[in-house]
């Protein structure tokens with residue numbers, strides 16, 4: 503199976519969520535793996551929202567993980583058909599080409615090659631729906647008994663330009679609500695102003711200090727107040743205000759504990775509920791599995807990369823803990839800088855290299 507052709511084929515299947523559920527794309531990938539002898543199971547967290555788990559028997563499996571949903575096209579007009587899979591000057595264009603149908607295609611192509619080889623360990627592909635909206639597909643697999651099986655290490659094929667990425671921050675997005683009592687704007691003393699309460703909460707959040715040492719690669723955690731809504735008309739005392747808070751944590755932080763500290767600091771007037779709650783991941787640079795991914799990249803590209811970090815979160819936030827905290831590396835052929843952009847594309851050469859890199863990582867894992 504040619505990974506570039508498969509990328510084009512997958513790009514031509516619209517999987518922009520929520521309008522176009524992933525099922526047709528999942529079926530295509532599932533069929534290829536099934537025909538190659540993998541035991542394939544399909545799981546839907548909502549109608550048409552299909553994830554695929556394909557397993558080749560063997561203990562201590564290597565997991566290759568990716569997602570098949572994409573984000574919307576945006577308002578700007580595309581020069582290249584977003585569902586055309588056009589090839590031009592060594593680039594492959596389309597929505598999902600970098601993020602991350604090229605990664606999925608390279609993983610599937612590598613798996614089909616590996617299916618013909620005798621391997622001493624297992625191999626499992628976890629191809630999920632609904633990553634972009636907060637790892638819904640991965641979370642569904644994690645809570646479905648037996649769906650994921652076991653694995654000993656994992657590669658997530660998100661776009662890194664084929665550089666091994668050993669960690670990313672977590673995301674804790676919160677909706678904070680304050681409540682008051684409405685009254686006529688000419689008699690504010692008769693009401694309780696929810697916007698004023700929310701304003702105090704925003705100032706407390708703006709002054710927030712995290713009590714955690716920075717991660718050597720990921721740096722400090724961050725907090726941003728992204729939205730603020732309150733009041734319906736100027737001549738009433740508002741009885742509700744809502745703040746949206748985007749916190750990016752480092753893997754040393756536990757979200758439950760952080761939420762409790764925030765709640766204590768903001769007091770009983772502010773109700774906090776999580777919208778997205780995904781912890782970060784981090785594997786030590788000197789871990790043998792990380793070193794094996796660096797070796798594989800060096801053998802294929804001729805350059806020895808330094809392990810990096812990503813600014814985005816991935817399905818690893820869910821899958822790595824679900825597999826018991828296995829060593830995890832994010833490594834994929836897409837371009838990190840092009841995710842979610844107009845005229846998204848990937849480099850054909852990197853897709854071809856990724857097949858060989860995944861195959862070498864799997865063979866090294868199975869021989870170790």
Ligand SMILES: [Zn+2]
Pocket residue numbers: 569601602633660661
């Ligand atoms: Zn992605």
